[in-house]
Amino acid sequence: MRNGIIAAMMVLLAGCGSTAGDEAAEPVEEAWVRLPAVDGRPGAAYFTLNGGEAGDVLIAVDSPAAATVELHESRIEGEAMTMRPVEAIEVPADGSVTLAPRGLHAMLFGLASDLEPGGTLPLNLRFDSGRDVQVDARIVGAGDPAPFGEAAE
Numbered sequence: 001m002r003n004g005i006i007a008a009m010m011v012l013l014a015g016c017g018s019t020a021g022d023e024a025a026e027p028v029e030e031a032w033v034r035l036p037a038v039d040g041r042p043g044a045a046y047f048t049l050n051g052g053e054a055g056d057v058l059i060a061v062d063s064p065a066a067a068t069v070e071l072h073e074s075r076i077e078g079e080a081m082t083m084r085p086v087e088a089i090e091v092p093a094d095g096s097v098t099l100a101p102r103g104l105h106a107m108l109f110g111l112a113s114d115l116e117p118g119g120t121l122p123l124n125l126r127f128d129s130g131r132d133v134q135v136d137a138r139i140v141g142a143g144d145p146a147p148f149g150e151a152a153e
């Protein structure tokens with residue numbers, strides 16, 4: 001019971017994070033990576049981008065733990081889930097964009113073989129403004145639930 005109350009309070013607090021006038025949000029938060037079910041297949045990275053006062057455009061992602069990283073968008077076409085590369089992800093001023101399963105993601109090809117659930121994977125995000133942001137994405141296993149966002153519950 002008590003845990004339920006604490007969880008509810010955390011949700012409320014999280015909901016306040018985007019209120020204007022608060023301390024500036026980190027440009028990249030809640031980064032995580034889902035490992036592939038089969039070794040050698042690509043993994044997918046997800047995170048939330050905050051545009052800050054001016055907004056920005058994510059133009060590339062790379063990682064020392066992956067040979068190549070592409071920005072992708074998943075979409076339902078007919079009854080099949082397909083994905084296509086996207087050139088960039090625009091983050092509006094005072095807004096945010098969340099990459100999440102079934103939507104936008106960063107696809108990681110040629111993953112290092114020593115990645116374990118519970119560990120972290122460094123990501124470097126390059127923005128059109130010239131800014132580079134490094135984050136450590138939390139690694140989850142192929143069948144594990146998302147550690148952040150609505151799907152985390």
Ligand SMILES: [Cu+2]
Nearest residue numbers: 072083105107
């Ligand atoms: Cu993809």
